[in-house]
Amino acid sequence: MTPAALVLVLASAFFHALWNALLKRHEDPEAAVVGVIAVTVVSGGLWTLGLRGEAFPTSQALLWTLVAGVLESGYLATLARALHRAPLGLAYTVSRGGALLLVWPVSVLWLGEQLTPWAVAGASLVALGMVGMNLVRPRGEVGRGVLWALACAVCIAGFNVSYKRALGAGAQPPALFTLSLSVALPLLALMRLRGEGWRALRREVVARPGMLVATGLLCTLSFSFMLLALASSGTGAVFTLRNTSIAFALGLGASQGEKLGRRQWAGAALILLGAVLLGWPRG
Template identity: 30%
Template sequence: MSIWVMMAVLGAAFLHALWNSLLKVGASRMGAMVILSIGEVPIGLAVALAMPPLDWQVAPWVLGAGCAHFFYKLFLTYAYERGDLSRVYPIARGSAPLVVGLASPFFLPDVISPMEFAGIAVLGAGILLMAQGVFASGENRRLIPYALGSACATACYTLIDGQGARVAGDAVAYIAWVFVVDGVFFAVGMLAWKGFDVLPRQGRAWGIGMIAAAASYGAYAVSVWAMTIAPIAVVAALRETSILFAVLIGWLAFGERMTRGKALAALVIVGGVMLTRL
């Protein structure tokens, strides 16, 4: 992985932490996620229509990704309703790169070196250390199954998207169509289930939701583009540095506690990232 690809993935990691943090501002978590999903549709369409059309053989990958994203958003929303950004985010994101790393030798053509596997393992250990406060601090443990469900969905769409973008031959166009399908699936599904009362009435909530949608697209597109030119498991691990950004946002913006445990976990995560570069 080149230094430029690494920097691009780190930028995507910041955008991912940013849009997650915006879900905690103002509206209900579910309402914010529905707004974000609605905002994804015009963004995806605008990009998709400006690109050459994709072959129909990409359609199963796009639909599969849309389904995986539906469950990712659903589990993540319920987890955020029960816990802080700096607790839910590490658990939700932490298990995914380990699952991808273990699955990639069986399902993907990428060759992962022993050092890269070590980096993924260290990164996962740091993320788990970051999340230990759920038990140590007596926080709401009901967030855990939802956060783990989100992690499993993340692993699924990571594997789907990495291959789907390669089949498409155009990561930007592929992601655009995934955004359209993802946004329609989640918005329509939640409105059918929860009713229109789930939608916030405040203009500020809609503005924040649209900003979150744009940040989500940027984070997602860069990550999947990187997966087309670098090993999927390594990209998946590197982008989990978004946890560092999420912890800082939680501390500086939401007043969440910065403990020694969080600081130590942050150092372990950085160590894992460095191992993926050796």
């Protein structure tokens, strides 16, 4: 991984944790995420204005972009439900950590990514840190939030692999980003409309417009930086390094009043160390 890609992934990790933390603060994250993605689609559309050349030069590039969009909708819906029921640190850790355990085998076995001793050591430390963060078995509403986080993990792994396949088939990052979220947005809206109707959804989405716009812009930065790094780096390396966002999420959760135990702090330290081993540039 080049130094430029390393900086992009770390910035993406921070912005990702930050937009999730803002979404968590909304009274109804499941409704708010629809507004957030609407802002993100508009931002992505502006990004495509500088696009040169063909956006999707092959049918495979377009197909994997559409698949990514469907999986993005599942990710955003399950993420909002997890954040609605469980603390930020716990929901974030379970979703990102579970996805990590799925992405690495796929990257090595299917995408041909090289498995080096450094990568194994780094990924192992990250996984160990995530396991150590689970203090007790959650129950009740929090337990249901963790189940949604596990479902979220499957979607995260799926759309990251789809992104890499689309980029490998020639898709340009701005077009990939915008089209995939344009597919996800109506699916998210339809899922929410089934539960409460259009008027209620509109009322909840526009309740805090400033926060939604800020969250949508941060979401745009997070995903665009990740795609730019992914275009020149391996899926497993980018995805694992981006999971340093878990440490950022723990800090943001603490700022919102969530209590952090010693094992959580130790787990965050292991994640950061593993990410450095995994993502540090080598000649």
